[in-house]
Amino acid sequence: MKPFVLEQASSVTDAVSQVGEAATRSQTTVYCAGGTTMIDLMKLGIAEPNTVIDLLALKPELDQIRMTDAGLEIDALATMAEVAAHPLINTHFQAVADSLNLAASAQIRNAATVGGNLLQRTRCAYFRDGHESCNKRKPGSGCAAQQGDSRGLAILGTSKACIANYPGDFAVALVSLDASVKLQHPNGTTRQLNVSNLHRLPEDQPDQETNLAPGELITSILIPDMPWQASRYVKVRDRTSYAFALASVAVALNLDARGHIQDVRLALGGLASKPWHCHNAEEYLKGKALNDVNVLEAAQLCFHGAKVDEHRAFKLELGQRTVIRGLVEAYRHAQAA
Amino acid sequence: MKNTKRVRVEGRSKVTGKRIYVDDLRPEDTGFDFDIAVPVTSRCAVGKISAIDTSAATHVPGVKFIMTYQNAPKLKKVGPLISMVEVGGLLPLQDNRIHYFGQCVAVVVADNLLAAQEAARLVKVSYTDTQTPIVTLAQAQSRLRKVKRAGIALGKLTKGDAKREYEAAAVQLDETYHCAPHHHNAIEIGTAIANWDDDGGVTVYAATQWHHLESLGIAQAFGLGFNQQLFDFAIRMLVGRAKEGKVRLNNMMSGGAFGRNLNMIHVLLAAMAAKQHGKAVKIVLSRAQTYTMYAYRGEVNQRLRVGVDAQQHLSAIVQEPQVAIGAAGDFVEPVGEAPMQLYAHKSHFLQHRVARLDLKGTGWMRGPGISSAIFAVESAMDELAHKQGLDPLEFRRINHADVNPENGKPWASKSLLACYDQGATMIGWQTRPQGGSYDAQGQLIGYGMATSFDLGRQFPASARVTLNPDGTATVAVAAAEIGQGIMSALTTIAAESLGLPHKRITLQTQHTKLPYAAGSIGSTGTFSNGSAIYEAALAIKARLFKWLVKQKDVTFYKHDPSTLHIDNGEVVGGDGQRVPLETILAYYPKPLSHHAKTGRTFGMGSKFAKASFGAIFTGVAVDPLTMVMKVKRMVGAFACGRIIEPLPACNQILGGMVWGMGQALFEETRLDPNEGSWVNDSLAEALVSTNADTPEMDMVFVEEDDTVAHPLGMKGLAEVGLVGPAPAIANAFYDATGKRLRKLPLLLEDRLTTPSDRKDSLASAVAAEFARLPVPTPVEVV
């Protein structure tokens, strides 16, 4: 690990101004909260900051979970475990609780904060192992993954420059619930950004992963308190626990009095370069009966524009089947609701 | 539930964290100070090093020395090693040639770990004359050649005219079975410490499965005795000579080994770096480096043809495995060892063909060869049973081998039929639901079974047993504890053989100066070394009793020595009189010690065939949409001769079954086909079973008397749990889905894309899913 200076943040405004100031001196400064992503990246030599700002000192003021008029607000330094165990999450937002409980391990969930979780980076082996050809690490250097073993990578939202997938679960559930993040800018301003717009498509700049301004800090996550009858997160992986998703789907569902779909949200994980919102399938399903023919059609719509190769061909099939599993489970739950 | 079984000898140190593994050693433990060394590995598979730039690395504060091929000690050739792993053919840092991705190209030595790691990252290596590596069997067809030996088994076997018998068979099966390469993934990463002694010898701390084999490799490389190589080793093996050479190896317990801890490159590197640095070093691998600094199980692809006659008896087995080996070393997965001994059959033909790939050398891994072989054969047996409309278990009973089909010898003991009975009862085989029916959660149910098999052998070993004047005993035997529980088992054998309570036995195992012991490999360690202890105990008791009956003022004067025995620390006469052993030993004129080599009992059973058998039964649940499979239940019944220590023995079998399950479901180390690098070289991506993957499991040992072949009545048990689950699970998946998968692991992509024997489409699966949903009822919108 490259040597760095460790600073402790005394307040949110202090933290963001430190980073903003460092940026003007071309110094790399990173935030570190739970550390489960950042320390990993620093050990790998992917993150080589000059300065690390430890946010944990701010935890007491930034780890609350509360219901507001705008919905449920989760402070960014709440840990994954704290959020997953919170009664409001369990009762209102099952997909969120599931996405957290199915992620990583209990130890990691005890340390990792939800703000940091949103910003976890791809597990693409060619990104992580310091490969010479990785546009995400070294813009313009190429993408070794496309000639290599890409089994774990994305089929949606990819570009010629990058086929890395977004590895997380929580953000996928948030996208299905129209959640947004509250941001603090180094210049003192704040704004709100939809989680589905937090991450960027790789296009020709895969090193630019988010729409955050330099130094901008996620301070909380806001989930609108929509009365979903069912909210479900289904994760398919190679082993039963402690593994990244090969495919995952978050479904939020409301049925009308006839049992037809009044409103639905679908988001995908494991399969795309960012948490993937399936607008087409949602539009298709609204007002329709939830039956085998319609879910098959919706599942296909989710993968419009998907690009595969021999290693990833199965993910198209698996993805569709995962979407159907998610819809069936949400339907089962909504009926029981 | 009451648990009256003995806990492990070293158990307390393990549950308190006080057990010392190599990485835990500090200068206070070794008696000398050491620096920290970290390897640098190549990012090129085939080529030559053109330049190594160490300037940035050298400037990291704390860095003391960087070793490359340019300044590394020149090693002497290491001759053929019993382990057959890489160092027998390729020694590290001897020239600038690169043979595989991840080969060691430098070692950075610093006064602390952080500095060594940081500097290692800054060593820049440039390559020239690079070539595209050949790293899969599919790429390497032109490199395939026939071999005479595979592991310690023969490369070719024939019985009758198998190809003709196959052509004449009433039922034929001709399929190809593939097993992916994978690594041991022991949780201990890998560390070794070396310090050069004043007399030119070297003191080494390492975790190895075979003290004397590890030290042989080091001794050869540095020219420290063992110059006659195998000859000297063979003498040590046969005579049990305990005199220590100049390689002084302290063997710490292994934090998992599973076959990988044999003739390890990093142990040699530690000695090399210490020599050149002029100070002791401790070399520390990273997790990613374990994928190229240790051996692994190479890729195996087998064409298997099996013929069955009209009476449902096997008439021909034609097995043609293609086995991948690495760039160096001669280890070949002995795929053909098992199949020809498993079922009665009329004829067989086996020929291994081997391709040398541009990869790290392959090596031993739990269930070497046999796990790949049994996967093929037991999948084939299932397929053949279905072809004939027979229950898979019934077909196996029909073909039970009453004598060893390879050599015609009678089995010393064999209780496979009882294993079938008990295993079938445990899982409810006769009343199992029809394959492909749905459980309460809407999952497809499937059941499968397989026979398992383990050829435990007895290898030469020696041990020194000393009866101390206070009535305790010291047992010296350089045996390696790798988690299998050998220390507990050897303690028990010593206690029983001497007639002493367990707590009076002290075991010494750690050092090469102790009597030569067989390695902890291939289900042989406890049996081989236990035999030596048993013989030493017999000799000691004979000597003691002979002396005792001549002592006029002692109870047993003029007794027949053959009527005496020791029980619970007391000498007992034929008339039932008891005298505490320590009372007698107080008068024994000199130390009562005996160094035995396995002689009397070795090879006693050679007129018999010897093997452990088992039957594995499993039940799986498969999501009809996603094909996600969960093993719900796995049971096994095993016949392994006498079980010395039930607690670790059961544990080892259950753990082996979980390994087999992992092999079935996800274990593979994936290769970049162009660069020859291991892509998933971390424990996050090279998946091994977690607690949540583990099904409800049960196992029983079928009672068995094997004393006809050996007085201890033991057989091997380390691998019998591991080799059956993979085919049993593949067979259960077929039962559930009608999809026959012949590739390990049974990856999700293959589960999805393999066509089913049954009606199978996404549309029908989805329709069935909706058909099982409760009838929609109008719901109130909240």
Next chain:
Amino acid sequence: MKKTFVINQTEHTLELDPRMTLLDLLREDLNLIGTRKGCDFGHCGACTVHIDGKRVLSCLKLAATVDGEVTTIEGISQDSHLHPMQEAFLVHDGYQCGYCTSGQIMSAIACVNEGKATTREDIKEAMSGNLCRCSAYTNIVAAIESYCNNHTDKQVAEQVAS
């Protein structure tokens, strides 16, 4: 930088390289070698310790950012008195090679305290952050269940050696 830690109820003030992880601090500086390094990347759980009673991975925690009292395997028992969870692992043979065992036991204690040990399936899932390559999982679960049932089987365990 200087920092004061409370580890196993003992205060330590140490000069720290900010890069030092809690794991390396425990092992290299404080000689608390019972906490093992199995991967150094948060993938195996062997380095599990408690911070203020919560289980965390010490390999992914910078020592300088530790914000509570640390407990390691060395801190849960004293002298010859094993923690009942250690006793349960011993009696149920909840280990083989022993390398992951410290992490398993620390995780198991926390798992029970978190209230996650209500069913066998829950225990399995809650313990899945601790890999045991020897795969002593069945016995690990049995040990935890037995601990929960307060049956440590202490009386009937005949110990060969201490």
